[in-house]
Amino acid sequence: MHLSTSIWVWIAAFFTLAIFSFLYKDNPFYRFAESVFVGSSAAFAFLNLWFFDVKPKLWDPIAKGNILYVIIPLILSILMLTRFIPKIKWLSRWAIAFTVGMGAGLGITGMIQGYLVPQLKGTFLPLWVPGNLATTVNNWLLVFGTIFTITYFYFSKPIKGKFGVAAKIGIIFIMVAFGASFGYTIMARVSLLIGRVYFLLHTWLGMV
Amino acid sequence: MKREIPLLITFIAGFLIVVALFIPHPPFNKIEETFNSWYIIVAGFTFILGIDSLILHNWEKIRRRSEGWPFALTVILSFFITLIWGIVSGVRTGHIFSTNSTFRNYFYLYIYVPLQATMFAILSFFIASAAYRAFRARTLNATLLLLTASIVMLGRVPLGNVALIPVISIAVLMLLWVLVDELKYVTSPTQRLIYIGIAVVAVVAAFPITKFLYHNLSPVTDWIMNVPQMAAKRGLFIGLALGGIAVSLRIILGIEQSYMS
Numbered sequence: 001m002h003l004s005t006s007i008w009v010w011i012a013a014f015f016t017l018a019i020f021s022f023l024y025k026d027n028p029f030y031r032f033a034e035s036v037f038v039g040s041s042a043a044f045a046f047l048n049l050w051f052f053d054v055k056p057k058l059w060d061p062i063a064k065g066n067i068l069y070v071i072i073p074l075i076l077s078i079l080m081l082t083r084f085i086p087k088i089k090w091l092s093r094w095a096i097a098f099t100v101g102m103g104a105g106l107g108i109t110g111m112i113q114g115y116l117v118p119q120l121k122g123t124f125l126p127l128w129v130p131g132n133l134a135t136t137v138n139n140w141l142l143v144f145g146t147i148f149t150i151t152y153f154y155f156s157k158p159i160k161g162k163f164g165v166a167a168k169i170g171i172i173f174i175m176v177a178f179g180a181s182f183g184y185t186i187m188a189r190v191s192l193l194i195g196r197v198y199f200l201l202h203t204w205l206g207m208v
Numbered sequence: 209m210k211r212e213i214p215l216l217i218t219f220i221a222g223f224l225i226v227v228a229l230f231i232p233h234p235p236f237n238k239i240e241e242t243f244n245s246w247y248i249i250v251a252g253f254t255f256i257l258g259i260d261s262l263i264l265h266n267w268e269k270i271r272r273r274s275e276g277w278p279f280a281l282t283v284i285l286s287f288f289i290t291l292i293w294g295i296v297s298g299v300r301t302g303h304i305f306s307t308n309s310t311f312r313n314y315f316y317l318y319i320y321v322p323l324q325a326t327m328f329a330i331l332s333f334f335i336a337s338a339a340y341r342a343f344r345a346r347t348l349n350a351t352l353l354l355l356t357a358s359i360v361m362l363g364r365v366p367l368g369n370v371a372l373i374p375v376i377s378i379a380v381l382m383l384l385w386v387l388v389d390e391l392k393y394v395t396s397p398t399q400r401l402i403y404i405g406i407a408v409v410a411v412v413a414a415f416p417i418t419k420f421l422y423h424n425l426s427p428v429t430d431w432i433m434n435v436p437q438m439a440a441k442r443g444l445f446i447g448l449a450l451g452g453i454a455v456s457l458r459i460i461l462g463i464e465q466s467y468m469s
Contacts, residue, residue, distance in 0.1 A: 105225025149443025179356025
């Protein structure tokens with residue numbers, strides 16, 4: 001055993017153990033660590049936003065004297081802050097409207113380019129592959145699995161009869177997908193857990 | 209005026225971005241690029257509204273001395289300490305993530321990362337408890353979820369096929385236990401026969417299934433991920449895309465106006 005002599009490693013170990021202590025029950029150590037996490041995460045997100053987005057795109061052009069280039073986003077950003085002044089609060093709607101409009105526009109283009117077209121393209125598969133039964137079966141499963149899954153989410157018609165059978169097959173595919181996602185989520189969390197335990201045993205206590 | 213101008217701004221911003229997708233030539237590609245840059249800046253300022261809400265909520269708790277107010281104070285203090293530390297370090301070194309930035313080398317590595325990683329790590333215990341509730345294989349759907357999750361987890365780790373043997377043994381024992389338990393409440397002889405049949409099939413099939421999976425766990429996992437899982441994900445993604453497009457169109461056309469309130 002070789003205990004770490006770094007104060008920062010001890011701080012990290014304290015926070016790690018404080019959060020793990022919640023597994024026993026809620027306690028002041030956990031709540032302290034949780035509060036530090038909430039406060040510092042908010043500040044960290046703000047700093048990230050400033051140093052990665054706002055500074056290079058707004059502050060740096062202003063500092064270089066190119067204020068005209070960013071005058072419109074600057075005005076919109078200031079309008080966003082009018083929410084703090086009740087009398088002219090309604091002006092913040094202009095800035096919010098711009099972000100909502102952009103979000104909607106990017107939502108459409110993102111959905112078309114990122115999801116709809118690639119997924120539809122991937123589903124157009126040959127249902128008969130000569131000399132390759134396995135691929136043929138897999139293609140059938142892929143094409144009809146996709147159709148049946150969509151059927152399950154079609155709520156404009158009562159789910160019964162032949163339509164109901166298709167929706168029931170769809171739910172089988174959905175359960176397999178959820179099971180796989182669940183398995184991956186558990187694995188991701190367990191790998192984090194292993195990382196923290198390794199930090200305690202190796203970096204802090206020097207046992208392994 | 210108070211409603212019409214925001215609706216017009218939403219329409220123009222959304223419409224031009226969609227047009228730029230179909231006509232990626234000047235002036236539309238240039239407009240899209242400029243709008244994207246503006247969007248990042250303006251959206252960044254919305255974060256200030258969120259911060260204001262966090263600070264005010266906690267400040268109110270401190271002012272009223274309500275239960276747990278020292279933790280509200282901790283939230284505010286840690287927020288400002290982190291903020292000041294980041295600004296000072298960022299100004300001194302040029303960026304918060306410079307290699308010689310104390311913010312990166314101490315706050316990020318020894319406070320933020322341990323807090324975040326441990327917070328997510330403890331979820332593995334709660335997921336295990338949730339899994340116990342979700343995976344009680346009472347229905348076909350729950351059984352499928354259980355089987356897929358188990359195979360995917362074991363198929364993606366070293367020596368997963370070795371761990372499969374006790375897992376399947378326990379699963380079969382649990383199934384037998386459930387069947388025996390249910391048998392107590394079954395009165396019809398046909399139903400009893402079905403239950404006994406399932407138990408016999410489970411015991412008889414367990415060995416060949418275990419043997420097959422022991423030798424083919426990785427290909428089976430790949431097949432699950434590439435075929436049935438992929439089919440469902442495609443269906444979900446297509447549905448998600450259609451829903452997202454519909455909502456976005458409603459916003460651009462001014463039918464959906466809840467963001468104005």
